[in-house]
Amino acid sequence: MGFPEVILAEGKTVEEIEHALKRLLRSDGLAIVSRLDPDRREELDLPDGVETEYDERARLLIARVPDYEPPYRGGRVAALAAGTSDLPYLRESTRILEALGVEVREWVDVGLAGPHRLFSTLRELREFRPHAVIAAAGMDGHLPVLVNALVDAPVIGLPTPVGYGVGGSGEAALLSMLQTCSPGLTVVNVGNGVGAAAAAIKIVRTVLREGGDD
Amino acid sequence: MGFPEVILAEGKTVEEIEHALKRLLRSDGLAIVSRLDPDRREELDLPDGVETEYDERARLLIARVPDYEPPYRGGRVAALAAGTSDLPYLRESTRILEALGVEVREWVDVGLAGPHRLFSTLRELREFRPHAVIAAAGMDGHLPVLVNALVDAPVIGLPTPVGYGVGGSGEAALLSMLQTCSPGLTVVNVGNGVGAAAAAIKIVRTVLREGGDD
Amino acid sequence: MGFPEVILAEGKTVEEIEHALKRLLRSDGLAIVSRLDPDRREELDLPDGVETEYDERARLLIARVPDYEPPYRGGRVAALAAGTSDLPYLRESTRILEALGVEVREWVDVGLAGPHRLFSTLRELREFRPHAVIAAAGMDGHLPVLVNALVDAPVIGLPTPVGYGVGGSGEAALLSMLQTCSPGLTVVNVGNGVGAAAAAIKIVRTVLREGGDD
Amino acid sequence: MGFPEVILAEGKTVEEIEHALKRLLRSDGLAIVSRLDPDRREELDLPDGVETEYDERARLLIARVPDYEPPYRGGRVAALAAGTSDLPYLRESTRILEALGVEVREWVDVGLAGPHRLFSTLRELREFRPHAVIAAAGMDGHLPVLVNALVDAPVIGLPTPVGYGVGGSGEAALLSMLQTCSPGLTVVNVGNGVGAAAAAIKIVRTVLREGGDD
Amino acid sequence: MGFPEVILAEGKTVEEIEHALKRLLRSDGLAIVSRLDPDRREELDLPDGVETEYDERARLLIARVPDYEPPYRGGRVAALAAGTSDLPYLRESTRILEALGVEVREWVDVGLAGPHRLFSTLRELREFRPHAVIAAAGMDGHLPVLVNALVDAPVIGLPTPVGYGVGGSGEAALLSMLQTCSPGLTVVNVGNGVGAAAAAIKIVRTVLREGGDD
Amino acid sequence: MGFPEVILAEGKTVEEIEHALKRLLRSDGLAIVSRLDPDRREELDLPDGVETEYDERARLLIARVPDYEPPYRGGRVAALAAGTSDLPYLRESTRILEALGVEVREWVDVGLAGPHRLFSTLRELREFRPHAVIAAAGMDGHLPVLVNALVDAPVIGLPTPVGYGVGGSGEAALLSMLQTCSPGLTVVNVGNGVGAAAAAIKIVRTVLREGGDD
Amino acid sequence: MGFPEVILAEGKTVEEIEHALKRLLRSDGLAIVSRLDPDRREELDLPDGVETEYDERARLLIARVPDYEPPYRGGRVAALAAGTSDLPYLRESTRILEALGVEVREWVDVGLAGPHRLFSTLRELREFRPHAVIAAAGMDGHLPVLVNALVDAPVIGLPTPVGYGVGGSGEAALLSMLQTCSPGLTVVNVGNGVGAAAAAIKIVRTVLREGGDD
Amino acid sequence: MGFPEVILAEGKTVEEIEHALKRLLRSDGLAIVSRLDPDRREELDLPDGVETEYDERARLLIARVPDYEPPYRGGRVAALAAGTSDLPYLRESTRILEALGVEVREWVDVGLAGPHRLFSTLRELREFRPHAVIAAAGMDGHLPVLVNALVDAPVIGLPTPVGYGVGGSGEAALLSMLQTCSPGLTVVNVGNGVGAAAAAIKIVRTVLREGGDD
Secondary structure (H helix, E strand, C coil), X not given: CCCCCEEECCCCCHHHHHHHHHHHHHHHCEEEEECCCHHHHHHCCCCCCCEEEEECCCCEEEEECCCCCCCCCCCEEEEEECCHHHHHHHHHHHHHHHHCCCEEEEEECCCCCCHHHHHHHHHHHHHHCCCEEEEEECCCCHHHHHHHXXXXXXXXXXXXXXXXXXXXXXXXXXXXXXXXXXXXXXXXXXXXXXXXXXXXXXXXXXXXXXXXXX | CCCCCEEECCCCCHHHHHHHHHHXXXXXXXXXXXXXXXXHHHHCCCCCCCXXXXXXXXXXXXXXXXXXXXXXXXXXXXXXXXXXXXXXXXXXXXXXXXXXXXXXXXXXXXXXXXHHHHHHHHHHHHHHCCCEEEEEECCCCHHHHHHHHHXXXXXXXXXXXXXXXXXXXXXXXXXXXXXXXXXXXXXXXXXXXXXXXXXXXXXXXXXXXXXXXX | CCCCCEEECCCCCHHHHHHHHHHHHHHHCEEEEECCCHHHHHXXXXXXXXXXXXXXXXXXXXXXXXXXXXXXXXXXXXXXXXXXXXXXXXXXXXXXXHHCCCEEEEXXXXXXXXXXXXXXXXXXXXXXXXXXXXXXXXXXXXHHHHXXXXXXXXXXXXXXXXXXXXXXXCXXXXXXXXXXXXXXXXXXXXXXXXXXXXXXHHHHHXXXXXXXXX | CCCCCEXXXXXXCHHHHHHHHHHHHHHHCEEEEEXXXXXXXXXXXXXXXXXXXXXXXXXXXXXXXXXXXXXXXXXXXXXXXXXXXXXXXXXXXXXXXXXXXXXXXXXXXXXXCCHHHHHHHHHHHHHHCCCEEEEEECCCCHHHHHHHXXXXXXXXXXXXXXXXXXXXXXXXXXXXXXXXXCCCCEECCCCXXXXXXXXXXXXXXXXXXXXXXX | CCCCCEEECCCCCHHHHHHHHHHHHHHHCEEEEECCCHHHHHHCCCCCCCEEEEECCCCEEEEECCCCCCCCCCCEEEEEECCHHHHHHHHHHHHHXXXXXXXXXXXXXXXXXXXXXXXXXXXXXXXXCCCEEEEEECCCCHHHHHHHHHCCCCEEEEECCCXXXXXXXXXXXXXXXXXXXXXXXXXXXXXXXXXXXXXXXXXXXXXXXXXXXX | CCCCCEEECCCCCHHHHHHHHHHHHHHHCEEEEECCCHHHHHHCCCCXXXXXXXXXXXXXXXXXXXXXXXXXXXCEEEEEECCHHHHHHHHHHHHHHHHCCCEEEEEECCCCCCHHHHHHHXXXXXXXXXXXXXXXECCCCHHHHHHHHHCCCCEEXXXXXXXXXCCCCCHHHHHHHHCCCCCCCEECCCCCHHHHHHHHHHHHHHHHHCCCCC | CCCCCEEECCCCCHHHHHHHHHHHHHHHCEEEEECCCHHHHHHCCCCCCCEEEEECCCCEEEEECCCCCCCCCCCEEEEEECCHHHHHHHHHHHHHHHHCCCEEEEEECCCCCXXXXXXXXXXXXXXXXXXXXXXXXXXXXXXXXXXXXXXXCCEEEEECCCCCCCXXXXXXXXXXXXXXXXXXXXXXXXXXXHHHHHHHHHHHHHHHHCCCCC | CCCCCEEECCCCCHHHHHHHHHHHHHHXXXXXXXXXXXXXXXXXXXXXXXXXXXXXXCCEEEEECCCCCCXXXXXXXXXXECCHHHHHHHHHHHHHHHHCCCEEEEEECCCCCXXXXXXXXXXHHHHHCCCEEEEEECCCCHHHHHHHHHCCCCEEEEECCCCCCCCCCCHHHHHHHHCCCCCCCEECXXXXXXXXXXXXXHHHHHHHXXXXXX
């Protein structure tokens, strides 16, 4: 439905990944592999002439044929992370969005401790006029709730498995977002950066289809 | 942020509800009360000249001044319910959306048992070209996953507390949607029809702002 | 330990409550009954000359002999509620604190939606120079986290059973406070207003003992 | 009760496994070892003349004497996996069923994304006229629910520990199957391929006993 | 798929139930209403000439036209309950099975306390030669595990919400059945008597189709 | 209280273990170390003349001075394990009991599959006339429930972390025992062999004190 | 097994209770009904000459024939409750024990607040020389842990559903007892007073059988 | 807010840690790194002249410039651990407090087994007149509850992930503290030593500000 098939590397052999990659490059000109560890990336043997980009933190590989034309130029998505430890999950979203032609702007370390930083971020964010916002947070999951209350674009909450003690694998962050006191925040599952990117694409696509490419 | 304040009737006295209603009618021309039981609706004393609409199944009251101008004309949202028992929650969304000027089309009883019905629904839904889709389901929560896989508009999953035994208060439906095998589905909490409406409005507003009023 | 015994009305007969009340009035000059429903309050027969105060929302009865001398004069505690629905729990704390001589100041509806309101509240709160802060919130539990990040007095988080769907009986609020990204917030159990008051008294008492009665 | 004892390799020494294998080969002519890692399989020393088959993905070893006569010839079981990552669990079922003489047909990657593939699978499945169906799925667990709604043979849901975030160790898939909106689906525990095979055998055995060997 | 649609009375008005009943009587000659309270049964107005049967304990209504021909004559299902408190759930299964023409035999109070009773039950059960067994139990859920170990017909575990303390709403019984040490037991959700009946019908139907009507 | 202090090796250095061992040998003549891995046991340097016994499966070390006089001679405890995988936990109990002078008899693999074996075990067990019974089981936890129903000595259920899928770390076994349909079964936590031994000693001690050493 | 069958009134009609009562009076001379509400007790019609005792707090009825001879004279059980709200559960145990001839001594309100009271209780308790101790507690469940550490008789922890907020239905008390830092404490399920009595009887019976009737 | 920023080493590279350390040393003269493994501590390259202290058990590094002036001299905090296995978590608190100038006194192994030791500890603790108490405990979490009942300073409960079986990762300890029967105990999340230190600082700071430096 307009979002590329993503190859989940976990539970697949190198041969199975290569096979899927080649199939997708042939049919779509683009192939994305998620949760691919660096050592396994080394083992992959790709066809000549394919351009690749590998993000180690996000464990994401993007491969494309030279004349690949990304379908969502004109789309704009804002990406926020409460802290640097949330980046592996957020980058899974942003790398995919960029590969699809979306303009992405990223803000990191937008925490409660520094309200000045938060408010300057919100100002910049509004000026960017995003079609959608992805807000990643672990621990108490407050960032997406806060951003959703203060911004009128659609906000997708991406809980991350960052935390400690009870609820620290992302459950507290997820529950907090589900209980949001600012209506309109929606969420994907803990650490599901691919899902957040796909949700953002669905919005971008609808905006572009309806004439919104200003 | 462009979505009206909603008065939650639970935990408030009739006086407190009336007071809030009048304040919102004065400032916005529109006032919405959620989770308002029929007998308490009877007790409410509203100002003269105010138009009201009360949906008993959704326990929702909408009051507006005669010259209220809904802000989201041109918006289109599709609303689906797996069964009639999901309607109380879905209608909380659709009544609010309609009050705000959005064109809403509704499909009910779109289950797995009748695949023909499902496919005719999907065809009609695509022809409607919605800016967003709200899909409500309890039990196994399959409808939103299925619709998200087959439709390219943004889909908001609304789990409902319909079911039996273990996981039957909406947890199974929620988990199922969070684990969706079709990427891009986002969710709100169980029974949170207000939240689903607010999320849809954020998308509609972005589409309209970017020029999409065809 | 300096905090009065509180009679939990739940699970006790009227006779048992009266008996305990009289015992405490004789020994301490003060008797507090929590979770006492209005109709049962009516049935209680108290000794002549006893002054009583009953808070229906908090379901709390305070009885004292005329010459009762509250022990914590000079203490100052700030009390915040995210919304009015959190008041029954917060008032359980504040009524007890006031009965013990503590100066209490209360702020209600200090949510995320209105950042201006939040910041004016914080300014007033700092001017009050409280020895301790009790912050009550249900749903996403963000208020105590936010206040703890921005105020340097000890903050006691009081999660309340206010919310909807999964995590809506106070679990989400509790988990969110336990996962706080602003270090130093401590919590009591959901709806435990008596516990929050007792924790505040322990701090007040230590401050007063160490000479801090300015 | 007509289903062979299965030796669980986990928590047993090589000697204990060998001892049990020999005992079963002597008494039944067939011995099955589950959850046996490849390196431990190498260490096993089996009697001369025993035929073995080892499935690395399913970590399952089957050993039989040359003249072993499988008891369930004429039985037919269909096996479906939502994705390749579900195969380790499904193959535990199918390898055992084949060893017992049952005719097994397998369909993999029967997801929601491609409805055409799903419907061609269902057509082939009906033509096969299985006595029982085992449907394996992780994540949202939708495949068994869907198949149960559209096929009239008994369907055994086999949830697998495939997924991410909250509910991703098979709990979401299990709950979804337990909440099935299509009545008649039964389930075994997450990853319990041996149990699914045994349940299928009980049905096959009853069909064959009652004359159904066409 | 060969199992009649069952009308869930919960969440429906009397008119909606009557409407659905008439539709099913017209199309199938049989209509089943589950979870129907006695007082609401009284209010139902059925067409002349319709035969009805109402089981108060199971809260189940069965209505049929005079010339209704049950489709599963020749089918045999055994039904066991650990105690009388499990009967409301088991009877939901057995009443439906009988309406469909299946021969049902029932054993109640087949507990651990009296091993003699258990063994005489097992002997009778084997003589009955059932195509399927439904075993209902709450508390520790042991009966289905025990029966599955000692009988070679397919056994469907039906956990019931009978118990006390932690795990007493059927969770302990369900978990115990999912962890069964005797392979081959399958389960439906807690209290899902309709699902157990549907699962039994799927087996009966397969046996009958394959020639097993002795 | 008559039960020796047990040194938990987990989280202690070799020096800390040695130090505690020597202290206990001096004061009591007996020292017990639990959860001690084989390689760490090798590193321990014990005083000359101390007799030691190390059970690798139970990871338990017992050290005593030559003239140590065990205090509970005359005590009799029966120990049952549902399967061999439960032995590591049961042996933690039995090795300690033997070191304290209790006569222990052990039965392993007392499952449901072989009722003959179960009944011969029960007969032998009754002839042994134990003061207490420890029954260890994982998975569905049925053995302790069954034994408690059929034996009149006190039965201590010891759930073990043996199982698969949901509830497979001992939760299902624990819940099943807590929901026991045969009254009088008590339990300790999952895998707590030390606790089960201590509970048995409390009973043995009371029996012996009251004159029961036949 | 030496413990009388107890009739659980919940889920039974008055006729079914009467029938069971008469059967037990005929066979054993004693009949016990648990969880029997006062109004239903009024409706029961018992045979002439039967002596009855009804404890409203424990909702327990004991009926016996005039010449009933209690079997466990000489047995001694200590019963402790952390607070009066735990009494309904503890009394279920003690009323049954007394009916069976056991000498029961009871201590109530043995909390942490008054260490003097706790220590005088422990002294009296030791002088009583009980064969077993039942210790009931809700909330943090500390009493049984404390008593088990300081007394050498077998202690049975009886968690009660007394508490507030998260874990307040007895889960916290149960978990706390299962995690006891004083080895040897065993537990029954939350509120299972019948089970605690049965466990105590098993110990008493073993002591008496082995000669311990001093 | 008066508490230093703490660098969480988990999820950061050595370079990122060094960078943050230098930034904090420059701005505050003090830098704290938590959850830093010994081998990674070795890799860190710090500026000349910086004084460091590394606690291996707590995995905590404290670095300061030579003329750093700790801000909380005159503060007094008592620190208690139920056992040595709780020390890694408690020391995270105490090392930070000491670095900030607070006088810390520590008591370890303050269990229930030795009531004499407990009471001598409480006497010493009262003589120390702490501004706040941090009490760490795993398993049943009783120590903080007990101390809170017997001491009038504010007590912060620090649950630790020490235990076994169900609830043994700190959940039982946390729940037990949340259900405390002695009012006034507050808690931080499991293993959150940094949070406990920050909470203590907030109290110390308030006491010192209000004049309490005796």
